[in-house]
Amino acid sequence: MKAIKVMATINEEGQITLDRPIITDKNSRVEVIVLIPEAEEINEDDRYKEEIIADFRQAWQEAMTGQTIPVAQLWEGIDNV
Structure with a gap:
């Protein structure tokens, strides 16, 4: 069995939305293990990484x-800053 790690969000109906598509054979059955961090496990670095990814x-x-x-065009007027 191959493992692929990807972040996801659980919505109000309990459905999971992956942050990015998984590149693998289509129409495959998969086993899903959901790891939910405790509130104290979420730190500022994780929030910062999420902002960068977004x-x-x-x-x-x-x-x-x-x-x-x-x-x-990005450099136009940069000397005036």
């Missing part, structure tokens, strides 16, 4: 949908 996902989505600007 920002990256948004940036990746924007890049994949063509919502970008040229790098040269």
